[in-house]
Amino acid sequence: MTPRRALLGGLAGLVLAAALPVARADAVDALRSFARDVRSGSADFTQTVTAPDGVRKKQSSGRFEFSRPNRFRFAYTKPFEQLIVADGQKVWIYDADLNQASSRRIAQALGATPAALLAGGSLEQDFTLAAQPDRDGLAWVQAVPKSTDAGIRAIRVGFRAGQLAALEITDGFGQRSRLDFSNFTANPNLPAERFRFTLPPGADLLEQ
Template sequence: MNALRPWLGASACLVVAMAAVAMPAHADAVDTLREFVRDVKTGRADFTQTVTSPDGAKKKVSTGQFEFARPDRFRFAYAKPFEQLVVGDGQQVWLYDADLNQVSVRGMSGALGATPAALLAGKSLDQDFELSAQPSAQGLDWALATPKQKDGAFQSLRVGFRGKVLAAVEIVDGFGQRSVLEFRDMQTNVALGEQAFRFVPPKGAEVLKQP
């Protein structure tokens, strides 16, 4: 199994360290994040995810499509370099690795917590995160979300907006692995069928239940 895996529950995370000149923090970055969570009920976007190992020596780039519907329903469909699917149906989180024909499943409460999916598709920011505005960089306004649970899987998450449009999520996990998830063609409050957030294990797939 590759050490740099997509993020969520049993999977790993997202990020790229980009050099940029720091600019004064925009005070409304946190407000923009709060408005996103309050007003955007559904969303769909293409993404590119870059994962960098703690020593910076290894990088992995993945692409796919992301969809979500509040509360707690989301779908990450990774297409390249290998097919993988992460689906949160509101009660459970399913991770399907097509190459291994293997499915991991765990309860939503145990899988979500202070994760990127909770930040983007959850119901409450303040329950799990401390929020603060960050300096603008890379043409984006950034809000920092620090998990209140200090022994969780993530050290910090930064959310970048271009105006009011969600553009990127940057993460440092508990092992120092850095990731960035860059969104393209973000569509908000679009009609998404319930089928997008349902998962049935393929025939013959090994299903591993996690606590």
């Protein structure tokens, strides 16, 4: 599971520096508003995973949907099909090529993860938030898991005009994963069936 200036000199630089705290506070407020007001959402995504050496990269794409609390669906379509579904009780991962699925209780699988950040219900209970400098035309906020068992060093969320645009994850090994979202829709009416997983015929199931 996917990677995200210089201040002007003189008087212009002083003005910009004075304005930055307000802009950064807006990014934190945008994440808080997202967690509070956006109860469901859907978007296309492209995920780029960069190895710790900063050179090797892998890219995939698909569709993301969520409904609070703790229901989400990542449907990867390229370069291969994979489905990750949380139904509020369990998280299911299905690999179409292997025709194999695995499941875990959501309390074990979610924790302080990117999925919990986007679709969970306890933002500031699980994360410490800090505004970051604007980059790539986005306002960024960093969310550091409070749990030392999360396996994630930091998560950064990017907003464009208050709308979710990107998510960057750095894990404990230095691997970076970035998801860029497009065609985001806030609060769509998503049927409960979207977050239910039915084991395909003949598929193997590994329960943890």
